[in-house]
Amino acid sequence: MRCPFCGYEDTRVIESRTIQDGLVVRRRRECPKCGSRFTTYERYELGPAWVVKKDGRREKFSREKILKGIMKACEKRPVSYEDMEKIVDRVISYLQKNAGKEVESVFIGGIVMDELKKVDQVAYVRFASVYKDFREIDQFLDIIHELKGGEGK
Ligand SMILES: [Zn+2]
Structure with missing residues (x-):
């Protein structure tokens, strides 16, 4: 997933956990280029x-x-x-x-x-x-x- 701050293409997942009884996956990501961290949610x-x-x-x-x-x-x-x-x-x-x-x-x-x-x-x-x-x-x-x-x- 692309970094929302600098646009770098290849951010990495540093933490991944399911929340709300396993219905949602929350991921913390980090951009190796600018060091920014952000969160993404995956849901149905x-x-x-x-x-x-x-x-x-x-x-x-x-x-x-x-x-x-x-x-x-x-x-x-x-x-x-x-x-x-x-x-x-x-x-x-x-x-x-x-x-x-x-x-x-x-x-x-x-x-x-x-x-x-x-x-x-x-x-x-x-x-x-x-x-x-x-x-x-x-x-x-x-x-x-x-x-x-x-x-x-
Ligand atoms: Zn970045």
Whole structure:
């Protein structure tokens, strides 16, 4: 694999281990030319093939796209990149079990929300506001009320 820093063609693997119950292989690589180290992940290419959007258009299912949405919601939050990747993996494994080759974008959004809620409540509210297209302050209040478990009503 090519070095992302200097472009040298022949980097070497210095450590290789399986993570997430053997579903993912994580490799540490080193470039003999510039000495940079980087990490690569090898994982199955599974999951749905197509995402059906609200307006009925279809687009190719993309792990990257889910990760991007999560990264945006987690900006400046104490959630590590590794945790975000784990959320994506959990979302995809859920889809593998519960969705067909076509899945609606709202369905994916709902699963991401459930997962974010367990990890970071601010990220969850952010994601929900985009995903549910909040227009009124009441919608924020509803979701915050729900997070507090309806206490003090
Ligand atoms: Zn290099």
